[in-house]
Amino acid sequence: MTEPKIEEVLEHIWTHEEEFGKRASKDMLSQWIDPQAVDTVLQDMLRQKFVHMYNSLIVLTAMGRKEAEQVIRRHRLAERLLKDILEVKHDTMDSSACEFEHFLNDEVTTSICTLLGHPVRCPHGKLIPPGECCQRAKKILRPLVLSLLELTPGEEAKVAYITTEHHPRLDRLSSMGLLPGTVIRVHQKQPTLVIQMGETQLALDEDIARDIYVRRSH
């Protein structure tokens, strides 16, 4: 297995690219890890062909990118696990996830992913890189957790989580009673999505429905 320090750096480089759409530069390393260790870690990464240098920019190789994605995937799956199943709600979620990501092996990761129904996004609303299990699940069986938008009219499901960066939206929905645990039924999808929850019928934008993830009840 790769060394935790290297994994940590790969994770940082990857999220930096995801967030800003820019390559990380060498001087950023010292913000992420112990400045004394920067040189050895960089040497190690170069040796294992995870990255190569382009002037002062650090460029992920295909192998490095794959490795980073695995780390991110473990981190974000761990977040989901902590949040949805273990209901950890403190700032400990982030740091615990950061510990998880280094000792979960592939097999455990796959079973966590399956347990959670191959989730698409982490609690912060960021995409979880899909693993092989997710691709397989998509083909063979209907995913357990899916976006509200993917239900067909008449189907019933339970809200699993709502991922949106848009806080007023969360407030509006939750004060109308649309929360994790609420059972909803899709009434119609055209011309506008209408859902039924209890005795309330709600018309919703598709943009909002896309961020509501539900678990099919069988």
Added chain:
Amino acid sequence: MLKKKSRPQKAGPHTPSIALVGNPNVGKSAIFNLLTGSYVIVSNYPGTTVEVSRGTCKGIDGRVEVIDTPGVNNLIPQSEDERVARDILLRGGGATPDKGHRRVVQVADAKNLRRALFLTSQLAEMGLPVVLDLNMWDECLERGISIDTGKLQSLLGIPVVRTVATEKQGIGHLLNALPQADVPSLKVDFGREIEEGISRIEPLIPNGYPRRAMALMLLSGDLTVAEKLGYSKTVQGEVSKIRNSIQRKFSDPLSYAINRIRAAYVERLFQETVYTAPKRMESHPFLRASFFFFFVPVFAFALGYKIMDMLLFFFQGYLSSAPPLGLILKLVSGMASCILFCLHLYRKDLRTKRTISEVLGDLTMHPVAAYPILITALWAIYKLVGVFGAGVCVDFMEKKVFGYAGTPSGGFDLWFPVPFAGKDVTLFHVPFNGINYYLGLLGQMLVSPQNLGYQLFLDGQAGLIQVGLTYAIAIVFPIVGFFFLAFGLMEDSGYLPRLAVMLDKLFKRIGLTGKAVLPMVLGLGCGTMATLTTRILDTRKERIIATLLMALAIPCSAQLGVIAFVMGSISGFYFALYVFIIASQLILVGFVASKILPGGRSDFIMEVPPFRCPKLYNILLKTAYRVKWFLREAVPLFLIGTFALFILSKTGALKYIELAGRPVVSNWLGLPPETAEGFILGFLRRDYGAVSLFKALERVHGSVGAEPAQLLVALVVITLFVPCLANFLVIIKERGIATAALIIGFIVPYAFLVGGVLNLIMKTF
């Protein structure tokens, strides 16, 4: 039923007051009307009430003030009207309920108790004495939901009463329960972190405010509260520091976390008191059978038949032409629609025991069926308002009831048609020659018809009574009256929110959401009322766009009625063209405005209320209320306009105005100069403007329809042209003088631009 608690009766120096609070569309206004005996608008869609209304009621312990508030889903407000309701509660209450003299009647939709209890727990935090009113008890029974009110009462520690506002049931119990109002004994435990935050913020809340509730609002990030408490920068900084430190411990936004904890708390209460039986009440078997096997097929057939008829009408020009081919087409389309509808309904709805109103509720927003239904509804409204109201009734009012000074109208017959026989039976002849005729006779006994005083009132072109008052009443009463009748039917059945569901996609193109359907359709009734209703829209941008479009392209019912009648009786093609031009301007301007104005679109989250059978009494009452409102607004302006016209024509200034207007009116729009008068009156009232355009064209050409192209240009311009004066004043009040000036500054030249371009196009073809 109620546990009697002995509480010392306090006779405070203030008149006590009760505030009606609750989720949207639960019947607060209906209860308000029953308690106070006054009238505020009751309609079947969320967001009817946007302003606070007050009234008084004779309670069992003397007079009390009753306050109706806009509906809220959360007392930590997310929109303007929710803030209004919250503020009402903050003003009256206090951390110590004995000092405050305001009580709260929380009106709840009994079948949606979860959402009501969510609010109850917030009222408890505000320390307000509450009576919980489970309204819509009838619908609760219908759906097989039973609520253990005794248990609920003891869990909440407040009186719980059941009412059915539409049937006037339970109001006595509600009044009796008022003195027992108490602070609900609910306390949500928000967990260690949030509770710690609350206890750190509480000391910063000034006296007289409910500490826990305010602390929760601040933690939820409600900035308006900080303003309200008059916090200095340092205190605000302090609060946000506390907030941030708590937020860091949660992965969810704090307000969402608070809502979730509260909802979980409420869920327990709900599970303990509400039982849902799987059995639902069904419609009466006879009603069901006649609905499915008679009404649906017949209506569906008529639908198909009528839609084909309308297509033929627009393409052939005249209503009456029905050659064999036309008849066959109509029959085929009728059969097709009949089969489609029946197939759709018999496959599922007939077998599942759904009630008729549920089926109707679904059909009216069904992805396919909804559109023919909409077209038929519009056609029915056109027939009622445009043809019957604006044609038959206005004609009767103008010619027979008011008549003309100097010429007797000759009276009219009272008759009724004999069905199928094709002839009428005359009962008797009414020898009434018209009010103005008799006034004329009276006037001529005193002065000669050439006298200025006589002419001021009874002049045929600009007399205050002969023209101003006659038009105002003869037009407004039938057209506006029938329009509001139809509109009331749409409101009370729950059709309007379904229209919003249908049109949401289109409205998104013009920077609005489906929610804006409500003010826009109301704008067809009266732009002034509708401009007030734009408050239900979420963002400033949406409110401005809606106001602009309403002022520009939504004719008010009086104007549209007159136009629809005249155009419809001349040529279906030209009327269709008129509708098309106005609609395209609406979409075009809306589209451009949505791109130009800063700000984003808001979310479309709208509750769709159940389809209900409208109560005739409520519709009539509402119509009467609105017509009265309309008359009060229209009559003075009609009189002022007529007076101005009188002065202008007597002093000869009108000639100069027509001369001055010639370049625009004659050269650019290609209209006779006499029509300038119509545009001037249009500044005051658009409907009056339209009428005097007709009269001017009639005078010039002998008949209105002689030059349909001119008529079209004139009507397009007068429709797009400035909103009427009262509407303009409301725009200033709601949007501010600067925005209002911009709106007018855009509309007037734009209307003439479109008219001119249209004139050029019509000339070349």
